[in-house]
Amino acid sequence: MxxxxxxxxxxxxxxxxxxxxxxxxxxxxxxxxxxxxxxxxxxxxxxxxxxxxxxxxxVFPFVWMIIQALQPNDARFAYPPIPDPARFTGDGFATAVGSGEIITWLRNSSIVALVSTAISLVAGAGAAYALARYRGRSVSASGFLILASQMVPPVVVMVPLFSMVTWAGLFDSLTAVILGNVAFTLPVVTWMLSGSFRAIPIELEEAGMVDGCNRLGVLFRITLPASLPGVAAAAAFSFNWAWQEFLFSRLVISSGENWVGGMGIASFLGVFDTPWDAVMAATVIFTVAPVLFFLMAQRGFVNSVGGGLKG
Amino acid sequence: MRTLESTTTTTVSTRRRHRVPTSWLFLMPTMAVMTLLFFWPLWQAASMSVTDTTGAGSLTLDHYRRVLDDPRFGNSIWVSVRYTAGVVAGSLGVGIAVALLLDRAMAGRAVLRALFIMPWAMPFVATALIWRWMLDSQYGIVTYLLGLLGFDDVPNAFNSELALMTVSTIEIWKTFPLAAIMFLAGMQTVPREQYEAAALDGAGAWRRFRYVTVPGLRHTTRVLTLLLTLWVFGRAFMVIFLTTGGGPAGNTETMVLLTYLQGFGQFDLNGAAALGMIVLAIASVLTVIYLRMARDEK
Structure with missing residues (x-):
């Protein structure tokens, strides 16, 4: 040197x-x-x-989960627990997909996750835009409230929320689950979106306004498309939360046809006398959706979560 | 940022008359939903915690007295403190290590980043299911591998004094990707020239980390510590609920889990509301202390 x-x-x-x-x-x-x-x-x-x-x-737990789904059911309690690739079979997946129950759960989870995400994104985008581009007392008060809500442990709100949806006659409906999810995802989505909106150069929006767009037009035609990775990240966050939520859904859902995926899979916990290959296969399927979503939105996470921090 | 602000004000001032109404139109949907689904329930919880359920709705502190007298309360504070400290420290440690490893040019970096982000994306129920299976005291692969290494009489991971450590480990596995992502994003903001300058001055890898990376990440670390603390203390009980359920003998019963069980296990909704308000008070105190510390440091 x-x-x-x-x-x-x-x-x-x-x-x-x-x-x-x-x-x-x-x-x-x-x-x-x-x-x-x-x-x-x-x-x-x-x-x-x-x-x-x-x-x-x-990622070993993922790999192990897939292996467990591929193992025939009688190999489950073998000792030593070393899998034998020669015996791998797709029976577990066939049983899982063939069972109407699991399909119902996945369908319900999809409805819940997609609707919760849509509501959070649409409402959140507006507020996020206001937080990113406007100034004033009402804006900063809203920003403070949205941020402060993150301090509140969800379980505090869960008790009255449970009474509220029951009172409103929504007990045992997917709507109740969706409302519960939105209560928790909306502030986070708003915060994440405002972080990525701030990163969009304002000159881009001004150009749009010169071309005759109003503020709403600017938001939908310019700001949202320009911050697509951040939107994807917020969507992935919201989807992932709603997809796997289980602590609130198990309170407000009772009948089997309204079970969501989280409840279904949790119902197998600690039960040994079950078709493990099918359960593991269902869990693999249940895991794939959010993981794919996350991987697609990866880049956006780095930018919008990090961007939110800076702002 | 500075240029952005100045341009914002000029843009807005040209349309000054519309400023307040427009911003309100943008804010309203979110604030309406949050008022209905968050702030109103929060107010409800506060009033439930002091409402006398036996009398004609007069105010009482009985619910607080009842939950505070319960020995489970004192225990849950202690469990929460250890759980939060362990998980936050573990996630920060693993997170920064992973971020440092990923912040280098190497083959397959994109794939690696995807690998490390995956635990975060795994649903909690799936996490609980597979970890319970892996750590099963008879058929678990981890138990088996430990046996090969000579650890024969490992106590049950979920039903012994190890339980808290087990659930903390699973929670760290689930949380560290968030810390890693944020550290990684923070590292991108540290100017490369600083590393080059340090290297020119003969600083080795450790000194570059200590004197360039660490100061550069101070802000990220600060925000992340607060977020993780609030998150782990106030929210993260899904793993515990799905693995040990708070046991054995309250060994893993954190304050939030106790609140949930009080409300929906014993159906003491008013007691749960009281516990919830205590949890909220502690979370607020933590935030204030933290903000003070952050301000004093500046």
Missing amino acids: RNDTRRSHGGTSTKDAAGHGQGQRPTASKSRPGRISQKRRSGSRVLTIATWVLGLMM
């Missing part, structure tokens, strides 16, 4: 003497990181391997 420094200094002075002062800086800074990365290369490989090992360890 030291030798290297001296050499480049020498080089610089000759170049300077030759009157190439302008070219000196880029060459120096270009050679430097090159040297460092060469030195670090062996350590870098170790770190890359470590990253892969850690990453694979973190």
Whole structure:
């Protein structure tokens, strides 16, 4: 390193003497990181391997879940619990998909998750736009309330919310579940969206206004499309929450035909006398939807969650 | 940011007359829904916690007295403190380690990032189901592997003094991706030149981390600690509910879980409301302390 420094200094002075002062800086800074990365290369490989090992360890529960879904039912209680790939079968998935029960749960979960997400996005986008682009007492008070609501443990609100939906005659309906979800996803979605709206250059909107858009038009034609990754992230968050919510739904849903996926899968917990391959297959199917959604919205998360932090 | 603000004011001032009504139109749907589904229930909870259910609706502190006298309350505070501290520290630690590992140019970086984000996306019920199966004291793969390593008499992960550690570990596994994502986003805001300058000054990897990364992430860490603390203390009881249910003997019964069980296990809704208000008070105190600390540091 030291030798290297001296050499480049020498080089610089000759170049300077030759009157190439302008070219000196880029060459120096270009050679430097090159040297460092060469030195670090062996350590870098170790770190890359470590990253892969850690990453694979973190997804092991997923892998194990899929393996369990592929194992025939009688291999469930085998000891040692090492799976035998030769015996893998799709029977579990066939049973799961064939059972009307599981399909019903997944259908209900889809309805709940999609409607909750739609409501949160539509209502949240407006408020987020106001938070990002307007100033004034009512705006900052709303911003404060939305943020402060995050401090409130949901369980506090759950008790009266339960009484409320029962009073409104919504007990044992998917509407009750949707309302419960929106109560918790709406403030988060609003906050995430306002973070990504702030990142959109206001000049873009001004151009739209010059072209004759009103504020609502600007929001739908310019701001929303421009912050699509952030919208995707907020949608993924909301969908994921509503998809797996279970603590409130188990209170307000009673009849089997209205069960959502979370309730269905939780009903197998601690029960040993069940078709485990089908249960695991159902769980795999139940897991795939939010995971895919998340992976698609990944980039948006980094930007909008991070952007929200900065603002 | 500064340019943005100044442009905003000029834009808005040209349409000054419309400012208040328009912003209200944008805000109204959200605020209406939140008032109906959040603030009104919150007010209801507060009034339920002091309403005398035996008399003619007069005010009373009986519900508070009842839940505070219950030995489960004191226990739940202690469990909550240990659970929150453990999970927040664990998530921050694993999160920053993963963020540092991912913040490098390497083969398959996009795939790796997807791998690390997956636990966050896994539904809680699925998480509980598979972890219970993996850690099963007879048929679990983890139990088996520990046995191979010579740990033969490992106590039941969910039904022994290990229970709190087990549920904390599962919760960390579920939460660290959020911390990693935020740290990763925070790292992008640290100017590259600072690293280059530090490297030129001969700083090694550790010193670059200590004197460039850590100060650069101060804001992220601060916000993240508050978020995670509120989240873990006030919300995260799904894993516990689905694995140990608070047991054995209240070993994993946090305050929020106790509130939920009081309300919907024993159907003491007024007692649950009282407990909920106590939980809310603690969460508020935590926030205020934290904001004070953040302000004093500046």
